[in-house]
Structures are given as structure tokens and as C-alpha cells.
Amino acid sequence: MTAAPPTARVIRYDGTRAAVRCPYCHAVHEHVIERGANQGRQHRAPGCGMFQPGAVRTTGYTFELPANRPGTTRRERGTREGDHR
Numbered sequence: 001m002t003a004a005p006p007t008a009r010v011i012r013y014d015g016t017r018a019a020v021r022c023p024y025c026h027a028v029h030e031h032v033i034e035r036g037a038n039q040g041r042q043h044r045a046p047g048c049g050m051f052q053p054g055a056v057r058t059t060g061y062t063f064e065l066p067a068n069r070p071g072t073t074r075r076e077r078g079t080r081e082g083d084h085r
């Protein structure tokens with residue numbers, strides 16, 4: 001029995017972290033985003049999982065990252081290519 005995970009709205013996204021509005025508790029949870037391979041649709045256990053029933057932890061939620069929005073991913077791209085190290 002697998003329920004389709006609800007979609008959380010992305011509040012803020014800076015290339016390494018995304019803050020989303022939790023569809024379960026309606027608070028904002030931050031998730032660390034891996035650079036590069038982890039763009040697009042994300043599936044996470046809710047940040048409030050320890051206060052939720054087990055089914056909620058298993059189902060979690062999804063959110064969609066803005067893939068290549070100009071201005072927000074420039075720093076990420078530079079870092080990935082090793083410009084700063």
C-alpha cells in the first residue's frame with residue numbers, strides 16, 4: 001500500500017538548501033540538496049517526521065526544484081567545476 005506523496009511548496013532555494021512548506025505540519029523544513037545530480041523532483045521524509053505517524057515518515061513528500069534558474073545556480077555551477085578550489 002503506497003500512498004502518493006503530497007507536494008511541498010518550495011519557499012527558498014539557493015543551490016545547496018531548499019526550504020519547503022510542509023504539507024503535514026505546515027511549518028517550513030530545510031533540506032540539503034546535493035549539487036549536480038540532484039535537481040528536479042525531490043522526495044524526502046518530512047523534517048517533522050519524529051512527531052508524525054510512521055506512515056507519514058514513509059510517504060514523505062516531494063518538491064520540485066527550479067532546475068536552472070538564472071542567477072540562483074550560477075555559484076553552484078562554478079563550484080562544481082572547481083573554480084573556487
Ligand SMILES: [Zn+2]
Nearest residue numbers: 022025046048
Ligand atoms: Zn512538517
